[in-house]
Amino acid sequence: MATAPALSRQLAEQLDFAHLVQDGRVHGSLYTNPEIYAREMDYIFHRGWSFVAHESELPNNGDFVVRKVGTQSLLVTRDNKGEIHIHYNRCSHRGAVLCQTNSGHRPRLTCPYHAWTFSLDGRLIGVPDEEAYPEGFNKAEAGLARVARMDSYGGFIFANLVPNGKTLRDHLGRATELIDGLLGLSPVGRIKLNAGWIKHKMRSNWKMIVENQVDGYHAPMTHGSLLKANQTFATVRDRKPKSATRVRDFGNGHTDIDHTRDYLEANDRLFRWTGGIDPARLPKYVQAMKDAYGEDEARRRLIGGPPHSMLFPNISLAEMNIMVIEPVSPTQSIQYTCPVFLEGAEELNARTLRRCEGALGPAGFLIADDAEIGELTQMGVANLEPEWVNLSRGMGKEEILPNGITQAGLMDETSQRGFWRHYRATMAEGQEAA
Amino acid sequence: MTVATLEQATLTERITRFLYREALLADEHRYLEWEALWDDEDALYWVPMRQGADPQTEVSYIYDNRARIASRIRQLNTGLRHAQSPQSGLRRIISNIEIEPGEGEVVTHSNFMLMEARRGEQYFWAGRTTHVLVPEGETFRMKRKTINLVDAEGPIGTLAFLI
Numbered sequence: 001m002a003t004a005p006a007l008s009r010q011l012a013e014q015l016d017f018a019h020l021v022q023d024g025r026v027h028g029s030l031y032t033n034p035e036i037y038a039r040e041m042d043y044i045f046h047r048g049w050s051f052v053a054h055e056s057e058l059p060n061n062g063d064f065v066v067r068k069v070g071t072q073s074l075l076v077t078r079d080n081k082g083e084i085h086i087h088y089n090r091c092s093h094r095g096a097v098l099c100q101t102n103s104g105h106r107p108r109l110t111c112p113y114h115a116w117t118f119s120l121d122g123r124l125i126g127v128p129d130e131e132a133y134p135e136g137f138n139k140a141e142a143g144l145a146r147v148a149r150m151d152s153y154g155g156f157i158f159a160n161l162v163p164n165g166k167t168l169r170d171h172l173g174r175a176t177e178l179i180d181g182l183l184g185l186s187p188v189g190r191i192k193l194n195a196g197w198i199k200h201k202m203r204s205n206w207k208m209i210v211e212n213q214v215d216g217y218h219a220p221m222t223h224g225s226l227l228k229a230n231q232t233f234a235t236v237r238d239r240k241p242k243s244a245t246r247v248r249d250f251g252n253g254h255t256d257i258d259h260t261r262d263y264l265e266a267n268d269r270l271f272r273w274t275g276g277i278d279p280a281r282l283p284k285y286v287q288a289m290k291d292a293y294g295e296d297e298a299r300r301r302l303i304g305g306p307p308h309s310m311l312f313p314n315i316s317l318a319e320m321n322i323m324v325i326e327p328v329s330p331t332q333s334i335q336y337t338c339p340v341f342l343e344g345a346e347e348l349n350a351r352t353l354r355r356c357e358g359a360l361g362p363a364g365f366l367i368a369d370d371a372e373i374g375e376l377t378q379m380g381v382a383n384l385e386p387e388w389v390n391l392s393r394g395m396g397k398e399e400i401l402p403n404g405i406t407q408a409g410l411m412d413e414t415s416q417r418g419f420w421r422h423y424r425a426t427m428a429e430g431q432e433a434a
Numbered sequence: 435m436t437v438a439t440l441e442q443a444t445l446t447e448r449i450t451r452f453l454y455r456e457a458l459l460a461d462e463h464r465y466l467e468w469e470a471l472w473d474d475e476d477a478l479y480w481v482p483m484r485q486g487a488d489p490q491t492e493v494s495y496i497y498d499n500r501a502r503i504a505s506r507i508r509q510l511n512t513g514l515r516h517a518q519s520p521q522s523g524l525r526r527i528i529s530n531i532e533i534e535p536g537e538g539e540v541v542t543h544s545n546f547m548l549m550e551a552r553r554g555e556q557y558f559w560a561g562r563t564t565h566v567l568v569p570e571g572e573t574f575r576m577k578r579k580t581i582n583l584v585d586a587e588g589p590i591g592t593l594a595f596l597i
Contacts, residue, residue, distance in 0.1 A: 102587070194491075195491060195492055195493040196483055196487075196492050196493050197493075198483065198493055198495065198588065199587075199588035199589035199590070200588070200589060200590065200591075200592070201588075201589045201590060201591045201592075222516065224512075224514045225509045225510075225512040225513075225514035225515040225516070226509055228508075228509075228512045228514065229505055229508035229509035229511075229512055230505045230508065230509065233505065334589045337493075338493065339493055350490065353490075353491075353493060354497065356493060357493060357494055357495070357496065357497045358502060358505075361493075361495055362495060362590050362591060362592045362593040362594075363481065363495050363496045363592075363593040363594065365505070365506070365509055368515075368517035368592050368593070368594040369515065369516040369517050369594075371517065371592050372516040372517040372592065372594075373516060376516075
């Protein structure tokens, strides 16, 4: 066929990520091409650090959760000594998945097929009719397959499926300050993610959800219906271009919308970030914060509120919610949402739960519309022209701070460009490593 | 049997008529008429993520008190709610109705199967619904509507219509 070489040349060109991802525009095929998607699963999710679970989801020895990283189903367990482990969800005998439910509690893991049994730290401890195996068979060598690397920060557990490369701390870089900011709203510095995860089917590419999480431009339009119907619930801050809020690029693909700055510069009321709860209704929490951090610092934290950020590649600290993005296919994703409960802030937690349900998830006043816009965008980029997606808003007006963070106005696309810059580097590095 | 007794609908008939009416208003996006079926103050529209969930500690898809039901309806009525613009085509079948008469209120359980059509795709929803109804003349008002989806654990698609 005469066209074949031309096609393959075209394909090779398509996967030149320096061409596909430019500063200010990205190619539409990045959201649709199955080959690109397959490479992302490998280069970004399997060979990089992904969020898997939070320690508070496994409060007791014997607890487990099942999570997906890239294409892989992983089993997170807390063993009988309280240690956390991550193994592939696959029996070392004939390959059946060991846990069929998303979470639960078990003293040990028994395969439903032939009842090979494993301890929660992955050792093979039981094989029915073991004598029948040949002499060389060694149970000690037949445990579950452990992921190459696991590490955590602030209770957030991350996995990396390859042994070499950046540490988790190197990957998070300056973005640890965002996690610290969230934990610092608890008088004891700890959060709990134990209300369950809402799982929402999104008919869009995972990267569109990433881009939207830190998009300061869309709210008045995408969420216009809520602004009209319930101003109090929808808007707790200035959403106009003149807002003091900045979008920021922390490097390594981590970005945020810094609403905290807006609240602090305005020397705002306490708790505006909760939708405006009267501090008099949270007396124990306010007192516990003062006791823990001192009057001035407690006040600063309770004015500033939580981060609104996206940590590369799959976890968003979305104010008082954690949102996790699980890619399913080039055109489908699942968005996970869990409200953040602050240890030592029970008065607030009940309200956080109700606010999460109102705003987020498949029936939420906000996210249902984000999902719809994501679907429309996914449908749109399947059209071949004009080829490029424009992300140039605010280019040339960015400010690089002494600490290396790049920032621009609330409605600028600095956050999306920050994501894509790291995406391009990761995909190119992966190509070299492959 | 007299004509009078024939005309006096049984409790079962009146409840069935109410459940069908509620389903019709939801299917046809008649938002204000649907909202008017609710008690003016004491109301809870609840879609949990598992049957028997504790809504004070576990997150739900929907946990609307009366004010939040009103907010949901106002948002739909703006016509700008992208997730329902255009509106989904909806028709649901209600069946397997069981009735527990109580003191001043009636609890009903019923199954539903709902077909949602949107952009040439069809999505299938099903579950069992519990209504807590307060008699008002020949009809009722809703105090509680709890929808236990068969796939409550999820993931589920966008649920911006009235289920």
